[in-house]
Amino acid sequence: MGYRLTLGLMLASALMLVHAQAPGMAQVMQISESPLDKPLSGFHFLTPETRAMQQDDFANPGYLWVAAGAEAFQQNVGAGSCASCHDTKAMVGVATRYPKFDESAQTLINLEGQINQCRTKRQQLPALALENQGILSLSSFITQQSQGMPTSVSIHGPAAPWLERGKDYFFQRRGQLNLACHQCHDESWGKMLRGDQVSQGQPNGFPAYRLEWQSLGSLHRRLQDCESGVRAQTQELGSDAYLALELYLVWRSQGLALESPAVRR
Amino acid sequence: MTDQPTVRLSVPERAKAGEVIEIKVMIQHDMESGYRRGSLGEAIPRDIIKHFRCSMHGETIFAAEFHPGVAANPLLSFHMRAERSGMLTFEWIDQTGVRWSKQAELAVE
């Protein structure tokens, strides 16, 4: 344990020497600029075997959830199935537009929030618990319909303050290791951290099958793992903080195609 | 568990007599090894699928015994010689004896 803390402190101090990023300096950046020259998907940082696992539509375990979601989409529940309002073909492109500002709820929602909004308001059913089989199946099925498509989120109008909030979160140091997302994923991507190569932290593969989880999971769950990694207090799944961060991450990933269900380590 | 976990099969619908075909199966299951600890340090009990069998006309084509060293959401691929048409039956039995199965029709010409 002492060894790991030493490494963490060494890493933190090394990063501090390289780039002192105090909150406030972030405002100097234009909202249209991302520190990344070119976005690189998490796929780029995988071993050949893990890439092969993602690209094989049968071997990729994420498709277990997609298959369950395809079935759930047709299930007659409550006031009607998802399919009773939405043709499956109409789901193509839907995931590329989330998270988005929802006028009726007057707040930012992501795809899972939209699914639950449909369930409660239109299907007269209780909301699905986050990170359970039910919500992950539907969310992975719908997102998979947009596989290969680039993101197209709106960051203007009512979404703008959410983007700003997400960007602030990304640049804010946190946790015992006192690291901001920016320090690892903008400034140190490509470098080795123990046996792993640090990625850019792109969201385009989610919901993803993570080998560490032995299961498919959401972006918010991955964010919680990142925060635990720097020994910070995690936020709630579906929280405003993570929704804002999700918007920033998706905007930052512009140019990348959605890969869900991706396989990640 | 009463609900059948999601099962995916990759079986050709038709084959020529004598042709070698690849069959792939995957079932959604945690395959909890019994060696993991929870966030409070508590031991998570073992919960695995123990047996798998693929058969046709009651004859075993391929069978497997799983131990905790098999990964979650177990994937299997094996090969069979297509001899005659029939229903392929795939069965999984877990450590408590619960059985799940799925079938696929194979037409051999």
Next chain:
Amino acid sequence: MKKTVARRRFLQGALILPMGWVMPSAAAETQARRQQVAAAIAEVFGPNRTVRAGKVQVRVPAISENGYSVPVAVEVDSPMTRDDHVRRIAVVSEANPLAVIAQFELGPQAALAKVNTRIRLADSQRVYAVAEMNDGTLWTGYGHSIVTLAACVI
């Protein structure tokens, strides 16, 4: 990283040696691994069986990103005819807490002795496959995988 580990091990040794504790050498660890495999083969196929190296190919990634899920491809060189075929294959680990990972039974319609699956590896190690032929002979082969640790300890 190596220096820190080596230094820590030396300190451990220096502190503990006076109490008569001896740290296992690399040779002793290899010995233990070989013994684990031999014991597993005896468990699956019965004691005092001769095992020949050959005919069995085990493909695992040279580097596994995560020990929870490692793809394994086992292939046994056999015509798979009625008179010359593979009856059973056992996948055995030399360093997992449980040595026997899986056993496969090939029926008469199994055309190739070629099986793919995904297994768990607790540490960098050899993964063996042992095939039993219809004439009762046992053949074996292995692959080696380095299992890496995740960067962030969560």
